[in-house]
Amino acid sequence: MSVQALHKTMQIGLDGARRDAAHFINGEFTQGTTGKSWENRSPLDNSLIGRVPEGGRAEIDAAVTAAQAALDGPWGALTVGQRTDLLAAVADEITNRFDDFLAAECLDTGKPYGLASHIDIPRGAANFKMFADTVKNISTETFLLEQGGGRSALNYGLRRPKGVIAVISPWNLPLLLMTWKVGPALACGNTVVVKPSEETPLTATLLGEVMNKVGVPRGVYNVVHGLGPQSAGEFLTQHPGVNGITFTGETRTGEAIMRQAALGVRQVSFELGGKNPALVFADCDLDAAVEGTLRSAFSNCGQVCLGTERIYVERTIFDAFVARLKAGAEALKLGRPEDPATNLGPLVSQDHRDKVLSYYRLALEEGATLVTGGRVPDMPGELANGAWIAPTIWTGLKDDARVVNEEIFGPCCHIRPFDTEEEAVRLANSTPYGLAAAVWTQNLSRAHRVAARMEVGICWVNSWFLRDLRTAFGGAKQSGIGREGGLHSLEFYTELSNVCIQL
Ligand SMILES: NC(=O)C1=CN([C@@H]2O[C@H](COP(=O)(O)OP(=O)(O)OC[C@H]3O[C@@H](n4cnc5c(N)ncnc54)[C@H](O)[C@@H]3O)[C@@H](O)[C@H]2O)C=CC1
Numbered sequence: 001m002s003v004q005a006l007h008k009t010m011q012i013g014l015d016g017a018r019r020d021a022a023h024f025i026n027g028e029f030t031q032g033t034t035g036k037s038w039e040n041r042s043p044l045d046n047s048l049i050g051r052v053p054e055g056g057r058a059e060i061d062a063a064v065t066a067a068q069a070a071l072d073g074p075w076g077a078l079t080v081g082q083r084t085d086l087l088a089a090v091a092d093e094i095t096n097r098f099d100d101f102l103a104a105e106c107l108d109t110g111k112p113y114g115l116a117s118h119i120d121i122p123r124g125a126a127n128f129k130m131f132a133d134t135v136k137n138i139s140t141e142t143f144l145l146e147q148g149g150g151r152s153a154l155n156y157g158l159r160r161p162k163g164v165i166a167v168i169s170p171w172n173l174p175l176l177l178m179t180w181k182v183g184p185a186l187a188c189g190n191t192v193v194v195k196p197s198e199e200t201p202l203t204a205t206l207l208g209e210v211m212n213k214v215g216v217p218r219g220v221y222n223v224v225h226g227l228g229p230q231s232a233g234e235f236l237t238q239h240p241g242v243n244g245i246t247f248t249g250e251t252r253t254g255e256a257i258m259r260q261a262a263l264g265v266r267q268v269s270f271e272l273g274g275k276n277p278a279l280v281f282a283d284c285d286l287d288a289a290v291e292g293t294l295r296s297a298f299s300n301c302g303q304v305c306l307g308t309e310r311i312y313v314e315r316t317i318f319d320a321f322v323a324r325l326k327a328g329a330e331a332l333k334l335g336r337p338e339d340p341a342t343n344l345g346p347l348v349s350q351d352h353r354d355k356v357l358s359y360y361r362l363a364l365e366e367g368a369t370l371v372t373g374g375r376v377p378d379m380p381g382e383l384a385n386g387a388w389i390a391p392t393i394w395t396g397l398k399d400d401a402r403v404v405n406e407e408i409f410g411p412c413c414h415i416r417p418f419d420t421e422e423e424a425v426r427l428a429n430s431t432p433y434g435l436a437a438a439v440w441t442q443n444l445s446r447a448h449r450v451a452a453r454m455e456v457g458i459c460w461v462n463s464w465f466l467r468d469l470r471t472a473f474g475g476a477k478q479s480g481i482g483r484e485g486g487l488h489s490l491e492f493y494t495e496l497s498n499v500c501i502q503l
């Protein structure tokens with residue numbers, strides 16, 4: 001199906017010939033009152049997808065007020081069973097409208113259908129289903145305090161929703177990462193105001209239709225579009241009616257949001273940037289290590305915070321690994337989302353490509369050997385106007401090179417040899433980030449030993465992006481604050497109080 005045909009399949013908010021986005025406030029689609037908007041352009045060919053309204057303080061106020069009213073009213077009055085039934089219905093409706101969500105996500109991001117239909121959209125549904133199941137089965141602690149003389153007191157924990165949660169989400173996995181926060185927030189009984197990334201407004205808007213269709217009360221799920229600083233993002237995170245802020249995105253943005261959250265001492269949950277290492281030992285299954293590293297470096301055009309940008313390979317297999325990764329990268333097919341042969345789409349925007357290209361230039365200035373890529377590829381027809389970029393591999397950089405230390409967020413990686421396990425661990429940990437690592441070895445003892453020493457939130461062994469949604473997920477060091485996933489999400493999305501009863 002062509003992108004033009006996809007435009008016609010979708011019915012978003014204020015429907016029209018173009019796919020204009022809309023705020024979704026108190027169960028209604030609206031263009032808001034600021035009169036400001038921006039163009040949403042396709043990263044495939046720079047064509048106009050539609051316009052996106054920019055929300056201001058009035059829209060944020062209206063959304064937070066609606067969210068609070070829903071908490072005080074119909075949403076707060078539901079039993080856990082009624083609430084989780086509604087969230088299961090949300091999951092089912094996302095699945096019913098799979099093609100609409102797929103079209104919207106691929107319009108905004110240009111990512112291949114093959115990727116979005118296996119990862120982004122199913123996870124959008126699973127994030128509601130899994131947390132609905134989780135909250136039906138939670139218990140809290142109980143302690144009997146023995147005071148002596150036959151007296152005692154019973155203590156038990158109670159979990160209450162935190163209140164109105166601000167969700168600030170990025171553009172790389174828009175539906176997946178937004179619902180990863182909205183799912184547990186609603187399952188725990190909160191209401192949300194979402195500020196999606198300005199690059200990818202469509203799936204958050206479309207989810208509003210799903211909420212209305214299945215009967216989620218108005219005000220429970222709100223969306224206000226806008227930018228970050230001095231716009232909807234900042235206004236939302238500063239709003240005194242917001243009780244907690246959850247954010248996925250760049251570390252420096254996390255710092256800004258943390259300052260905003262300090263007003264009124266609101267709690268934050270952050271999943272931030274990374275500069276993730278892969279350690280490839282000579283005793284690995286080389287086929288699996290090459291295939292896994294190809295995915296971890298290049299999937300989603302390298303726009304995955306868990307992706308690998310630093311690869312350390314034991315010297316005895318270094319040349320073979322570099323040659324095989326190069327061959328794999330050169331075999332990746334760039335193309336349109338709907339083409340089943342496509343492996344890689346474009347980057348999300350021209351601006352982001354400018355940023356990634358600046359690192360491609362910097363790598364050469366810093367003395368890298370270019371193994372492959374490093375350029376803008378020739379694309380046919382109107383695709384020549386898109387944000388395309390070639391998958392790129394470097395070797396030969398010094399450990400203190402900026403390209404080896406700064407998050408680039410593009411389809412690129414640097415490969416460096418190592419001689420000992422100790423050296424590999426030291427190199428992997430020599431970063432202020434601590435999100436993810438991948439270890440490739442068939443030596444079980446080494447796998448456990450090295451994994452235990454990785455200063456990260458998640459360490460994959462002989463795998464990558466294998467996600468069990470019940471597990472703790474988040475970043476160490478400058479890669480985040482807190483953990484979400486399964487029961488861990490309750491720590492942020494609920495307030496735990498202790499009841500102490502003198503018996
Ligand atoms: N998952 C990740 O780790 C991601 C990392 N990035 C990295 O971040 C770089 C910049 O990309 P951006 O889209 O600009 O990411 P960003 O981190 O600046 O923005 C993410 C979200 O935060 C919002 N935001 C920005 N400033 C804000 C503020 N002061 N208050 C409240 N909200 C604010 C944005 O509007 C957007 O919704 C990329 O080049 C990439 O390197 C980008 C997207 C995701």
Ligand SMILES: O=C(O)/C=C/C=C(\O)C(=O)O
Binds near residue numbers: 177248
């Ligand atoms: O929750 C997941 O499975 C994936 C998370 C990925 C990111 O947080 C990211 O790429 O930003």
